[in-house]
Amino acid sequence: MRIISIQGSGSSATLESDHADRPEPKSGEVLIAVTAAGVNRADLMQRQGLYPPPPGASEILGMEVSGTIAELGDGVDGFSVGDEVCALLAGGGYAEYVATPAGQVLPKPTGVDLVEAAGLPEVAATVYSNLFMAADLQPDELVLLHGGASGIGTHAIQLTHALGARIAVTAGSKRKLDFCAELGATTTINYNDQDFVDVVGELGGADVILDIMGAKYLDRNVSALADSGRLVIIGMQGGASAELNIGALLKKRGSVAATNLRGRPVDGPIGKSAVIAGVRDHTWPLVEAGRVRPIIDRTYPLDQARQAHQHLEDSAAIGKVLLTL
Incomplete structure (x- = not known):
């Protein structure tokens, strides 16, 4: 089968069109003939040698796909x-x-x-597991979404808007912020000339913050929390290590959680199967009703994976970037 492989580590130039043996589905697995694959920031990090796959996982990039079931492993029910x-x-x-x-x-x-369905699994699972399973976001609470125009951000805006939450987002351009407002964001913050701590503070603080920046924003995120606020960190675009002001967190009776989706076990109460079951029960009806839709910025053929990675790295995309076969 055709694949994209990584030759070394570094820039998008390390991506090459290649071939590999077609996988065989194990017991409990399905084999999917891929129609499209999502391109995610985690793929860029893996290409750079910063985010290796979990033990036993494929070394090939790609954390979400759409397609057609080609074969069922033993013991699989519910699919054909x-x-x-x-x-x-x-x-x-x-x-x-x-x-x-x-x-x-x-x-x-x-x-x-x-x-377009290839742009849903990773964002839907990330948003559901973090905003609802981890942070227990409630209607009328204020959620602050960093990177509001990203794939995760655009999905989170729609899902939390459907819940009835108030939504503040950060982004770096008027074009991106206007798009976020169209999706349902009630407060838009341009991080180039506005301080999100001040803006959110005027609203009473954020009950929940979903953060992709990590170290760079840690202190300011704690400052932006409301009493009993919950900060959930899902990315490290701004670094991996920072000092936590425990006194400020105690004063607000706040909490900080750091979660990752890829490294979760398949089964168990916080496993990926449980997350996907929650997405199917809670998010999929909203998608099928048209209240939450995949936001696709651009698609590239599989053999243009380099260009797809570069486009995502340039931070110009609104929503998801996909590879098609």
């Missing part, structure tokens, strides 16, 4: 060969075929194009 699906992966998406546990597979939502 020929079903149109999308799936969350630990790796292997930049390929013509990928095998993944059936618990991480979702039916393609009614009303969503099969290519």
